[in-house]
Amino acid sequence: MTLESIPDELIRLAVALVALMAFIAANGIMLLYVERKVAGHVQRRPGPFEVGPHGLFQALADAGKLVGKQLSTPAGADPLLFWIAPLMAFMPVPLMFIAVPFGQNLWGLETNLGIVLILSFAGFNVLALCLAGWASNNKWSLLGAARAVAQAVAYEIPLLLSVLAVALMTGSLDLRVIVAHQGGWPWQWNVAVQPLAFFIYFVCSVAETNRAPFDLPEAESELTAGVHTEYSGMGNGIIFLAEYANMLVVSCVATVLFLGGFNGPILPGPWWFLAKMYLLVTLIIFMRWTYPRVRFDQLLNLSWRWLTPLALANLLLTAFFAKLWGGA
Amino acid sequence: MGLFAVFGAALSGLKSMTVGLKVTGTNFFKPQETVHYPRQEVDTLSTFRGHIELVCTDENKLAPRCVGCGLCAELCPSNCIRVDTREPSPAACDTARHPVPTPLIAVPKFRTTPPDLAPVAREVTGYHLTYHTCSLCGLCVQNCPAGAIRFSSNVYFAGMSRGAFEIDLIARLRVQADKRGREQ
Numbered sequence: 001m002t003l004e005s006i007p008d009e010l011i012r013l014a015v016a017l018v019a020l021m022a023f024i025a026a027n028g029i030m031l032l033y034v035e036r037k038v039a040g041h042v043q044r045r046p047g048p049f050e051v052g053p054h055g056l057f058q059a060l061a062d063a064g065k066l067v068g069k070q071l072s073t074p075a076g077a078d079p080l081l082f083w084i085a086p087l088m089a090f091m092p093v094p095l096m097f098i099a100v101p102f103g104q105n106l107w108g109l110e111t112n113l114g115i116v117l118i119l120s121f122a123g124f125n126v127l128a129l130c131l132a133g134w135a136s137n138n139k140w141s142l143l144g145a146a147r148a149v150a151q152a153v154a155y156e157i158p159l160l161l162s163v164l165a166v167a168l169m170t171g172s173l174d175l176r177v178i179v180a181h182q183g184g185w186p187w188q189w190n191v192a193v194q195p196l197a198f199f200i201y202f203v204c205s206v207a208e209t210n211r212a213p214f215d216l217p218e219a220e221s222e223l224t225a226g227v228h229t230e231y232s233g234m235g236n237g238i239i240f241l242a243e244y245a246n247m248l249v250v251s252c253v254a255t256v257l258f259l260g261g262f263n264g265p266i267l268p269g270p271w272w273f274l275a276k277m278y279l280l281v282t283l284i285i286f287m288r289w290t291y292p293r294v295r296f297d298q299l300l301n302l303s304w305r306w307l308t309p310l311a312l313a314n315l316l317l318t319a320f321f322a323k324l325w326g327g328a
Numbered sequence: 329m330g331l332f333a334v335f336g337a338a339l340s341g342l343k344s345m346t347v348g349l350k351v352t353g354t355n356f357f358k359p360q361e362t363v364h365y366p367r368q369e370v371d372t373l374s375t376f377r378g379h380i381e382l383v384c385t386d387e388n389k390l391a392p393r394c395v396g397c398g399l400c401a402e403l404c405p406s407n408c409i410r411v412d413t414r415e416p417s418p419a420a421c422d423t424a425r426h427p428v429p430t431p432l433i434a435v436p437k438f439r440t441t442p443p444d445l446a447p448v449a450r451e452v453t454g455y456h457l458t459y460h461t462c463s464l465c466g467l468c469v470q471n472c473p474a475g476a477i478r479f480s481s482n483v484y485f486a487g488m489s490r491g492a493f494e495i496d497l498i499a500r501l502r503v504q505a506d507k508r509g510r511e512q
Contacts, residue, residue, distance in 0.1 A: 042352045044361040290352040291345065306338070 004061040009110075013098065016108025020097045027248055028241040032059040035285050042289045044207040069233030076137040077230065085132035086235045089242040092121040096249045101176045103269035104263045114175035115163055122208065125246060126152035129210075129217060129227045132239070136230040144226025147296065148217035151207060154303035159204035161311035162197040166190055167259045172241060179261030184272075196314045198258040202280075205250035207299070209243060212288035216296055251280035257303050302316075365483040373481035379459045380409075380468060382501045389505040392498065393476035396450030400468035400477060408461040409468060412454035433469050433479075449474075452498070459493040 033048065033056065040047020044080050048055030073079050096118045098108030111117060126148055135147020167173055169190070170181045182189050191198045207214040218226040255261055255276040264272030294302070329337075363370055382392040427469035469477045487493055 037386060038356070041356045041360075044358060046362065046364065049364065222500060241443055286352060286356075290348045 014162050015106060016098050017094050020094045020108065024093060024097070024241070024245045024248070028244045029059045031244045031247070031281065032240075035284070035288075038282075038285050039289050042286070046092060063237065066234055066237040071233045071235060074137055074230045078135040078137075081135035083235070085128050085135060086231065086238040086242075088131065089125055089128035090238045090245070092124040093242055093245040093249065096121045097252070099175055100249075100252045100256060101179055101261060102273050106262075106270060107176070112172070112174040112177075115167065115173045115178075115253075115257075118249065119160065119163070122246070122249070123152075123156075125208075125242065128239075128242075132231070133217075133227040136227070138230050140223040140225070140229045141227050144217040144219070144223050144229070147219075148210065149228060150296075151210070151214065151216060151299060154300055155204045155207040158200050158303060158311040159208060159274070159305035161308070161315050162194075162200040162204070163253075163257060164193055165197045165311075165315045166323050168315070169193065169316050171322075174195075175256050175261075179256055179263065182260040182263055184260065184263040184265045186255065186260075188263075189258060191258040194258065194314070194318070196309045196310060197318075198254070200311050200314070201254060201258065203307060204303075205254065206284055206287065207303070209246040209284075211243075211247060211284055213291035213294050214299060215288075216299060219293065221293075230244075244260055247281060247284055248277065251284070254280055298322060362393045365370055370483075374437070375477070376481050376483060377464045377466070378480040378482040378485065379457060379462060379464075379495065380477050380497070381504075382455060382497045383476050383478055384501060384505060389508065392452060392455065392501055393474045394452045394455065394472075395474045396452045397473060399471055399473060404462075405465060405472055406461040406463055408458040410454070410456040410458075412453065412456075413450040413452055416449060416451055421453065430444060433466060455497040457495045457497055459495055460490060465480075 004221070033040045036058070037047040037055075045056075048058035051057045051061045051220050073082055099111055099114035129148040130145045133141040133143075133148070136142070166178065170178045172178060172181075178190075186192065210217050216226075217223075218228070220226075228236050231239060254272060254275075259276045259280075260272075262269030262273040264275075382394060385391050385393050394411070396411060398411050398413070401407075401411050402411040459502075466479070469479060
């Protein structure tokens with residue numbers, strides 16, 4: 001078997017997956033540091049400071065500590081499901097990134113169903129949290145899992161509806177086509193035409209990634225740590241990494257759908273893409289340290305009584321104007 | 329509630345969320361309020377209540393103002409002060425009476441003021457504080473008729489045994505006077 005006999009697509013996919021894994025791991029460590037620094041500065045304290053210059057290696061030290069810890073399975077837990085759950089939370093994440101166009105010709109997989117691929121693999125996260133909570137044999141974990149499922153079901157609907165509005169407008173589910181449909185300047189982005197859809201998408205994506213103020217599955221003041229109460233060492237680490245990676249995924253998708261993707265003046269595309277993505281990530285981090293956690297009935301009310309009807313109305317209007325002007 | 333009122337409430341709620349982000353955003357760029365302790369120390373210790381210490385007289389840096397009345401030991405709810413005294417020589421009795429200085433912390437109005445003249449001073453031979461039972465209530469500082477007790481600013485006080493918190497305050501006063509003398 002020669003190197004030439006391997007299909008090009010396979011090589012591209014393998015390279016993309018390895019690169020994306022590295023991207024996710026590096027981002028996980030960096031975002032952990034950024035999160036703690038932002039928390040510190042918002043509260044007028046320095047944040048991590050002791051390991052390395054300005055505490056730069058704190059996240060690395062934490063990762064080293066997590067790797068070195070013993071993995072213990074709680075008594076009465078289902079060991080298979082318990083250990084499958086963190087893997088299941090993390091494994092779909094690189095797959096979600098392969099369809100994202102980071103720049104001109106910079107993507108892992110050519111597919112005309114990019115959004116569908118991302119949204120379907122995003123569903124794995126809630127399944128993983130559900131399994132983790134169920135298999136832990138712990139009341140806090142189970143309550144966290146129940147919350148995670150109810151929350152994910154409630155927020156997936158307005159999220160899909162707002163994404164659908166963009167798809168209707170563009171007439172494609174291909175992320176590259178959606179990017180090509182937008183220009184380099186803010187008034188050429190989809191957010192200028194679909195501000196409501198962007199707002200709904202953003203709120204739902206924060207809820208889908210279980211970030212504050214919608215971090216009820218974790219809710220450390222009520223549920224210890226919710227679904228990851230019983231996880232030690234890297235079990236906990238992988239779930240956390242998946243959480244940060246999911247935050248990146250939703251920011252990537254928001255950048256592609258609403259903020260013009262890699263389009264931008266002067267600088268090369270990937271820089272624009274990363275800048276927009278990290279802007280959204282920073283906003284999500286800031287929101288965590290600004291807003292208090294919502295109550296569960298408020299959470300569900302927000303989704304079912306506000307976001308879903310608004311997203312439906314937005315979709316209807318979009319469909320009407322798309323038909324009127326022959327947008328798609 | 330009408331439809332407009334509902335949407336108005338939602339919009340004002342959204343506005344309040346941007347205000348919240350503005351608050352955290354501005355605080356993010358403001359200077360920090362905390363200090364890196366081992367490398368930096370705070371300088372605002374004037375209001376700190378450390379363990380009590382004796383105040384020296386104006387004339388003699390080595391002698392406490394204490395008149396040995398034992399009021400502090402009697403008042404102390406934790407029973408953590410012990411004052412050892414000796415009766416003064418008759419000759420000292422006349423010179424020992426002096427006007428009562430104002431107490432070193434604020435005294436509530438309902439508290440009766442101490443007598444105008446301090447009682448005849450006894451000779452203080454020892455002043456012991458058992459700090460590990462002290463609750464820092466400040467009754468001794470408030471009621472000392474000679475204004476001889478104040479809170480120290482000994483923030484970084486730590487010890488490995490109980491004994492470290494049983495303090496001989498007279499010895500401490502001497503050490504402090506010695507240190508100040510050497511600094512001058």
